[in-house]
Amino acid sequence: MRNRFAALILVAALAGCQSMDADTAGRTLGGAGVGAAGGTVIGALAGNWGAGAGIGALVGGVGGVLYDQWSKRDAGAREDAAVPDDDDEVGAPIPLAKP
Secondary structure (H helix, E strand, C coil), rough: CCCHHHHHHHHHHHHHCCCHHHHHHHHHHHHHHHHHHHHHHHHHCCCCCCHHHHHHHHHHHHHHHHHHHHHHHHHHHHHHHHHHCCCCCCCCCCCCCCC
């Protein structure tokens, strides 16, 4: 029963990654790998390396997705700031306040 549950979780995780673009998938898997490695070390020190690896992979994967979303939002904000819209008046004089 335990093996079936683990297989079901693995299939669900792989199906979820199928709809991701390459950047998101790479950052998610990279975060999960680093999290699993760190979780294994901490789990081994605490006495259960398997649980540590699983928890670390989960936290690292979520961190990778969050970082991906933040970096895409940040890149979009920088692009919007660098390119003026058609509504912006480029080159219009700035009125100066009189003393």
